[in-house]
Amino acid sequence: MGRGKAAAAGAPASGTARAGLVVGSHGRHCLVETPDGERRICHPRGKKSQAVVGDRVQWQPTADEGTIERVDERRNLFYRQDEIRTKSFAANLDQILLLVAAEPDFSEHQLTRALIAAEAQHIRALIVLNKSDLAELFGRAWERLAPYRRMGYAVLPLSLEGADAPGLAAVEAELAGRTTLILGPSGVGKSTLVNRLVPGALAQTGEISQALNSGRHTTTTTTWYWMDKAAGTALIDSPGFQEFGLNHIEPTQLPALMPDIAAHTGECRFYNCTHRHEPGCGVIAHVEGAAPPSDADISAMRYRIYNELFDELSRPPSY
Numbered sequence: 033m034g035r036g037k038a039a040a041a042g043a044p045a046s047g048t049a050r051a052g053l054v055v056g057s058h059g060r061h062c063l064v065e066t067p068d069g070e071r072r073i074c075h076p077r078g079k080k081s082q083a084v085v086g087d088r089v090q091w092q093p094t095a096d097e098g099t100i101e102r103v104d105e106r107r108n109l110f111y112r113q114d115e116i117r118t119k120s121f122a123a124n125l126d127q128i129l130l131l132v133a134a135e136p137d138f139s140e141h142q143l144t145r146a147l148i149a150a151e152a153q154h155i156r157a158l159i160v161l162n163k164s165d166l167a168e169l170f171g172r173a174w175e176r177l178a179p180y181r182r183m184g185y186a187v188l189p190l191s192l193e194g195a196d197a198p199g200l201a202a203v204e205a206e207l208a209g210r211t212t213l214i215l216g217p218s219g220v221g222k223s224t225l226v227n228r229l230v231p232g233a234l235a236q237t238g239e240i241s242q243a244l245n246s247g248r249h250t251t252t253t254t255t256w257y258w259m260d261k262a263a264g265t266a267l268i269d270s271p272g273f274q275e276f277g278l279n280h281i282e283p284t285q286l287p288a289l290m291p292d293i294a295a296h297t298g299e300c301r302f303y304n305c306t307h308r309h310e311p312g313c314g315v316i317a318h319v320e321g322a323a324p325p326s327d328a329d330i331s332a333m334r335y336r337i338y339n340e341l342f343d344e345l346s347r348p349p350s351y
């Protein structure tokens with residue numbers, strides 16, 4: 033690193049720095065909104081001022097853009113991490129809405145991974161199951177979500193077909209007054225939902241993408257939408273639900289981050305039980321189909337996912 037760059041990166045924010053909220057991001061640059069609603073493209077001054085959507089920042093205007101001098105301390109940061117990189121979705125969240133649907137079939141592995149990442153940051157998670165109009169498929173999907181309801185997650189039914197959109201009012205009630213990141217696999221109706229909640233969202237995304245000069249498909253950027261004029265309710269739309277890496281989590285942290293498993297770790301004979309093979313394990317005793325006596329409130333699938341994640345996170349890095 034050259035001396036000039038080091039000096040610039042270390043330059044203190046001068047008295048003219050202004051407060052702003054990051055409402056869009058693409059690569060290293062982002063869109064910052066001022067308290068009076070003005071929006072400006074900003075660039076980080078250095079690595080430390082690299083911001084994500086939801087960040088509160090201090091910035092300084094340049095000619096017609098701006099420089100982010102400092103990122104305010106974060107309440108939380110929702111991210112995934114694979115072997116090569118970390119992807120930050122957004123910061124300072126009240127909750128995450130995981131949208132799945134009656135079809136396409138959702139992966140419980142992906143759902144569980146996102147839930148674990150949320151738990152690790154102490155962020156509330158809410159599951160919404162869309163396409164309730166597809167009655168038979170919906171019934172099956174709703175059943176698959178029974179373990180998640182049992183372990184305490186709110187699971188809401190929804191249909192976006194037709195003008196009345198059954199379930200939408202209940203979803204809106206959960207969002208009111210909060211900042212929510214919405215995540216979901218492709219084809220579940222995420223764009224439909226965002227457009228329903230934020231009329232004109234699609235057009236807004238187009239403008240933001242254009243402003244950020246991404247030149248790519250509009251859904252490659254993470255976008256912040258205000259749902260109300262009073263700017264108290266916000267929705268953040270982000271791509272990237274697939275391949276949800278949890279490399280930032282230790283295998284031994286997993287039980288505490290999976291509420292159905294956490295509920296029984298106090299019943300194990302050994303204080304350092306891994307809940308994989310130990311005799312007298314309270315967790316194994318509650319796995320569906322495992323040795324009696326059992327209240328079986330841990331589904332066989334969830335226990336399988338626990339074991340697979342444990343193996344995955346125990347493996348040394350392959351590079």
Ligand SMILES: Nc1nc2c(ncn2[C@@H]2O[C@H](COP(=O)(O)OP(=O)(O)OP(=O)(O)O)[C@@H](O)[C@H]2O)c(=O)[nH]1
Nearest residue numbers: 162163164165191192193218219220221222223224
């Ligand atoms: N039957 C039914 N179809 C729906 C419902 N909501 C959305 N769809 C349909 O599902 C398809 C996918 O909807 P999108 O909103 O494009 O889904 P998306 O999650 O944004 O998907 P990507 O654009 O691939 O990320 C579209 O054909 C919608 O019309 C619903 O409640 N019921």
Ligand SMILES: [Zn+2]
Nearest residue numbers: 300305307313
């Ligand atoms: Zn155990």
